[in-house]
Amino acid sequence: MLRVGITGGIGSGKSVVARIFETLGIPVYYSDAEAKRLMNTDATLRTNIIAAFGPEAYNEAGLNRSWLAAQAFQQPEKTQLLNSIVHPAVIAHGKQWLEQQQTAYAIKEAALFFESGSATDIDFMIGVYAPQALRIQRVMQRDGLGRQEVLTRMSRQIEETVKMKLCDAVIQNNEQEMLIPQVLQLHQQLLAMAEKNSTN
Numbered sequence: 001m002l003r004v005g006i007t008g009g010i011g012s013g014k015s016v017v018a019r020i021f022e023t024l025g026i027p028v029y030y031s032d033a034e035a036k037r038l039m040n041t042d043a044t045l046r047t048n049i050i051a052a053f054g055p056e057a058y059n060e061a062g063l064n065r066s067w068l069a070a071q072a073f074q075q076p077e078k079t080q081l082l083n084s085i086v087h088p089a090v091i092a093h094g095k096q097w098l099e100q101q102q103t104a105y106a107i108k109e110a111a112l113f114f115e116s117g118s119a120t121d122i123d124f125m126i127g128v129y130a131p132q133a134l135r136i137q138r139v140m141q142r143d144g145l146g147r148q149e150v151l152t153r154m155s156r157q158i159e160e161t162v163k164m165k166l167c168d169a170v171i172q173n174n175e176q177e178m179l180i181p182q183v184l185q186l187h188q189q190l191l192a193m194a195e196k197n198s199t200n
């Protein structure tokens, strides 16, 4: 089975693109959502997060996302600390998920493939690109974050043009070029690649 990645910086539109692939019958692993689910359900992760950041990391509702975000993005070292606790668990879980899929290809969506070293688990990487100003505007609107908070998260990610150069294909999500034809073209290409791999 062909393992496909979708990556791009915060607000580039990875999830929107991944949902179009899902409508074509392709299963998608959403790393952000899985990370938060595991942080709530995995007892070892919870213990390690509390040991590193303090008991306020959780409240009655579970993971205290806004509090933990304020702590983790305060300094690059704190972001690294959270990453060193959470990423190994999500990478192992995502790898296992990919191995279980039965379709011609399956997709893992993640912002931090190259940053975390997990791009090596992927056969074909799709980058989703959008101009920085548009990404900032989208995330401020989607998550109710301030401009500076978005910029801080961006500063913990590889610069977008560098990230796109590391990808095998790039989808333009600038709200001018249409997304669906770009996805359909890649879908055909990936089915052909998967077919070729299975006959080799």
Ligand SMILES: CC(C)(COP(=O)(O)OP(=O)(O)OC[C@H]1O[C@@H](n2cnc3c(N)ncnc32)[C@H](O)[C@@H]1O)[C@@H](O)C(=O)NCCC(=O)NCCS
Binding pocket: 009, 010, 011, 031, 032, 035, 036, 039, 064, 065, 066, 068, 069, 072, 079, 082, 083, 086, 087, 090, 110, 111, 112, 153, 154, 156, 157
């Ligand atoms: C700090 C947390 C609780 C904040 O949760 P929140 O709901 O506000 O954000 P969410 O997880 O949906 O992330 C939104 C976007 O922020 C960016 N982002 C999140 N974590 C990071 C990080 N460690 N480094 C850089 N960017 C990040 C990504 O672009 C991500 O898509 C959460 O982001 C987290 O646990 N992050 C660490 C784990 C992680 O790296 N997750 C992302 C990929 S697995």
Ligand SMILES: Nc1ncnc2c1ncn2[C@@H]1O[C@H](COP(=O)(O)OP(=O)(O)OP(=O)(O)O)[C@@H](O)[C@H]1O
Binding pocket: 008, 009, 010, 011, 012, 013, 014, 015, 016, 017, 032, 111, 138, 139, 142, 173, 174, 175, 179
């Ligand atoms: N082509 C588009 N037209 C209109 N809105 C869009 C488009 N692409 C993305 N958006 C909106 O921008 C926001 C960010 O998109 P999305 O959640 O897919 O980004 P992401 O790359 O998954 O971000 P993150 O890394 O933060 O998870 C969402 O609210 C989404 O609905």
